[in-house]
Amino acid sequence: MTKRASIASLIPASQDIYRKIVFEIADGIIGIDDHGIIRLCNPATESIFGWQTGELLDKPLEVLLPERVHGFHQKLVAGFQAGNTEARYMGQRSTTIVGRRLDGTEINLGITILRTSAAGSPMMVAVIRDISDHVRYQNDLKRLAETDSLSGLLNRRAFRANVLQSVNANAAAASSMVIFDLDGFKAVNDRFGHDAGDEVIICFSEILRNSIRGSDIAGRWGGEEFVLFLPNLKSKDAVAVVERIRANFTRFDFNWAGHPTANFTVSAGLAIGTSGYVDFSDMIASADKALYDAKRGGRDQLVSTEMQHEALVS
Known part of the structure; x- marks a missing residue:
């Protein structure tokens, strides 16, 4: 078997591995098209935000954000789309991205976004982690220190x-x-x-x-x-x-x-x-x-x- 044939035989297996990672990883993975519509989300995303299976698909990304941050978030996304970097961590050292669960409660998020494409169309994919417990811990430490x-x-x-x-x-x-x-x-x-x-x-x-x-x-x-x-x-x-x-x-x-x-x-x-x-x-x-x-x-x-x-x- 040639080296090229050996690599080709691994492609289906690799796809299965990637699919398994996406569907079983604890971090949320979400993909939006260039209109900000959710076209991809894994079970962890639905769990983080409190939605039922399949309900987030075809919804605007804004359903996952408090209304007060819509404008700010749109500017962040637009700046990333206009830039040259392929991946970026959203937020700053002193602040985090705030998300909104289906029940209206807010959570602190760590988000890494990257540019890619699907079926020839541009797509942005975000890897999302609920860091609310970490933020609460840091706030508790700050409060104790002060x-x-x-x-x-x-x-x-x-x-x-x-x-x-x-x-x-x-x-x-x-x-x-x-x-x-x-x-x-x-x-x-x-x-x-x-x-x-x-x-x-x-x-x-x-x-x-x-x-x-x-x-x-x-x-x-x-x-x-x-x-x-x-x-x-x-x-x-x-x-x-x-x-x-x-x-x-x-x-x-x-x-x-x-x-x-x-x-x-x-x-x-x-x-x-x-x-x-x-x-x-x-x-x-x-x-x-x-x-x-x-x-x-x-x-x-x-x-x-x-x-x-x-x-x-x-």
Whole structure:
């Protein structure tokens, strides 16, 4: 048998192997024509997106995508079609492609697309993998790295990063920085125990979290100190927010076995930025000085200061 004859005899077997791979692989494989109509899909694709056997054929690709990403996805596909590369991974390091299952739920996808042809007509084939579990895992790791474990608020590093991002997005807006300090916190640990101290920290964190807007940024600065950034808020409204938080905490009753009901107070320093961009370190320093004045003045009070200068964000 010649070498050419030997290769020819393997072609039918190879086709069977390829067919078996396509139909049994866990990754979805889908083919669309140049009009974006699904002409090929394997069982894994139907399983990933929750469709019954054969139902996806002759449907537009958009049925597998949330409506909000249709335009973006069409641009990605058009760019690939117009390019010179034969294969491409869709998405970026920081983002993934979002798909939509038949029941409307969304999933995160890793997709590699390639150009080919079928029966003389151009076709794009995509290899699809559901990476939702991986994305959730990565998000959990990121959240753990950015979150204070006791309070559930942002830690110091993540607070700074989030504030700088907010300031860059609201360049012309006034903003305020607050530092809170739980009054006499060392005495709480000494008198009631460290578990009680943890409960006080958790309680104040909940009050803080439930007293602010979605655009506000709260964090635990360390120990019994907490920080709050208030973008796009007039000075009188910032003062009102701080006083509401202080009042809600002061009214809270702590009940521990063997002790009478206890209430605690909190001091606060508020730095009000009135000129748009304000340096993060300057705002923290001004709020900290105002807090020091509040503590030195007898505690259980708010001291505020206005920052008139304008500086670059750092």
